[in-house]
Amino acid sequence: MDTKYIFITGGVTSSLGKGIISASLGKLLQARGYRITIQKFDPYINIDPGTLNPYEHGECYVTADGMETDLDLGHYERFTGIETTRDNSVTTGRIYQSVIERERRGDYLGKTIQVVPHITDEIKRRILLNASKQPLDFVITEIGGTIGDIESQPFLEAIRQLRWELGSSRALNIHLTYVPYLAAAGELKTKPTQTSVKQLQGFGIQPDVLVLRTEHELNDDLRRKVAHFCNVDVEAVIQSQDLPSIYEVPLNMQKQGLDEICLKKMKVEAIAEAELGSWYDFLERRRQAKDVVNIALVGKYDLQDAYKSILESLAHACTYHNRKVKTHFINSEFLNQDNVAEQLQDMAGVVICPGFGQRGIEGKIITAEYTRTHDIPTFGICLGMQMMVIEFARNVLGYTDANSTEIDPETTHNVIDLMETQKTITQMGGTMRLGTYDCTLIPKSRTWKAYGEKLHIKERHRHRYEFNNLYLGEYEQHGMRCAGFNPSANLVEIVEIPTLRWYIGTQFHPEYSSTVLQPHPLFMDFIKACLWKS
Numbered sequence: 001m002d003t004k005y006i007f008i009t010g011g012v013t014s015s016l017g018k019g020i021i022s023a024s025l026g027k028l029l030q031a032r033g034y035r036i037t038i039q040k041f042d043p044y045i046n047i048d049p050g051t052l053n054p055y056e057h058g059e060c061y062v063t064a065d066g067m068e069t070d071l072d073l074g075h076y077e078r079f080t081g082i083e084t085t086r087d088n089s090v091t092t093g094r095i096y097q098s099v100i101e102r103e104r105r106g107d108y109l110g111k112t113i114q115v116v117p118h119i120t121d122e123i124k125r126r127i128l129l130n131a132s133k134q135p136l137d138f139v140i141t142e143i144g145g146t147i148g149d150i151e152s153q154p155f156l157e158a159i160r161q162l163r164w165e166l167g168s169s170r171a172l173n174i175h176l177t178y179v180p181y182l183a184a185a186g187e188l189k190t191k192p193t194q195t196s197v198k199q200l201q202g203f204g205i206q207p208d209v210l211v212l213r214t215e216h217e218l219n220d221d222l223r224r225k226v227a228h229f230c231n232v233d234v235e236a237v238i239q240s241q242d243l244p245s246i247y248e249v250p251l252n253m254q255k256q257g258l259d260e261i262c263l264k265k266m267k268v269e270a271i272a273e274a275e276l277g278s279w280y281d282f283l284e285r286r287r288q289a290k291d292v293v294n295i296a297l298v299g300k301y302d303l304q305d306a307y308k309s310i311l312e313s314l315a316h317a318c319t320y321h322n323r324k325v326k327t328h329f330i331n332s333e334f335l336n337q338d339n340v341a342e343q344l345q346d347m348a349g350v351v352i353c354p355g356f357g358q359r360g361i362e363g364k365i366i367t368a369e370y371t372r373t374h375d376i377p378t379f380g381i382c383l384g385m386q387m388m389v390i391e392f393a394r395n396v397l398g399y400t401d402a403n404s405t406e407i408d409p410e411t412t413h414n415v416i417d418l419m420e421t422q423k424t425i426t427q428m429g430g431t432m433r434l435g436t437y438d439c440t441l442i443p444k445s446r447t448w449k450a451y452g453e454k455l456h457i458k459e460r461h462r463h464r465y466e467f468n469n470l471y472l473g474e475y476e477q478h479g480m481r482c483a484g485f486n487p488s489a490n491l492v493e494i495v496e497i498p499t500l501r502w503y504i505g506t507q508f509h510p511e512y513s514s515t516v517l518q519p520h521p522l523f524m525d526f527i528k529a530c531l532w533k534s
């Protein structure tokens, strides 16, 4: 079968859950046995979100091949279990960068470079790229932002052209809009949807399917009305109501026939029904789970999207332990010796979050000290691991000024220091130690056991600073051990205090690779340790 392309656009407002709808449709098609990939095209001008503050678009997700990407790629991987790559995340910045590089090389033979056709051609090339590298039945392309934004116009033009070139059986548009409820009138309003579809039609794109995000059930009359006004079949007007979990969305979409409609419209004979057995099992466990595990998330970003993958990884692991997770965000900026006990003493476990820069650092160190001395299961991730290391140097090794050179370049005890390979780097974008690296586990360590006694693992990274090996001997003598290292560069990747219940810090980010059907072994083991009282 020729590769088919599904474009997902959004109207009316952002944050309607396009990423979840894309991931859900991907899941349903995958569960029917099709080879799929999901990609995200973001109209902003940054080359990638790596240099963006999480307050802008939430967490920066990292692919195995080392691309810093939008957090929606995390949803794609968590839903489908299929790894994404740098080809699955494209921004306006990257599009312009390649066109401009080609112009400088002289590839355009004296022509004037214009948005149409040069930028739109590059967008089309990128949309088709994944399927030129591997056999794929469906490529789902989510367009970030909201139609009507100035910067999304070239993307819409590229989709319009592709739909024309590929034909209606190979290209399809799903448009996601919002149906607000006006409490005073007691009514759901379809006008924003009608306007948004008109706007899309103005770009020459007729949506084939409409997904209406709503907080209230839509009745058949309303669906008929939308269908009638927007030239869409009634059966292709689908509602996406708020659900208790994002993982319920694929089933809700399946119930309304989203995948079936897409297949029908693209004239694909269905090869099989969707096989969702283990997905149902996961949801059933989730629904049945009653007992709550309280986990503190100590970080500086007071925003739930900033730690998206960690939250999801905790939820996956808790579900498989038949528990519900309750995360308590604790802003490390306001954490001090006087309030730390009150904030953390009732927690079953504590995650010390990743991050960059000075703000909130001391609160993380105080957390590491409190949980170490009170034996509360603690998981330090990247910067969190570095803070565990600093705390240990200050309070156990007696180096009171120990620090990371990221925070204090003048410290005399630089237990965390810039990696050798980072010292000559002057450009900030895309130059960290990124993506998957090998890690060798130390046999008999707690971490080795957590990974099912595997010796070699691979995990994803995003950092510039590293444990300073000059101090390793001293740490080991005093009870903090290296439990895993990178074999080629001899970098410490994992530290643990084996005498404690669970006190492990990883320089890598295990949260990027936990999926619904394959929860991450370290999160599984961490939650198991958090349940020691029950």
Ligand code: GLN
Pocket (backbone or CB within 6 Å): 353, 354, 355, 356, 357, 381, 382, 383, 384, 406, 462, 463, 464, 465, 466
């Ligand atoms: N800022 C630290 C570093 O660059 C940690 C990064 C992180 O937590 N992702 O090494």
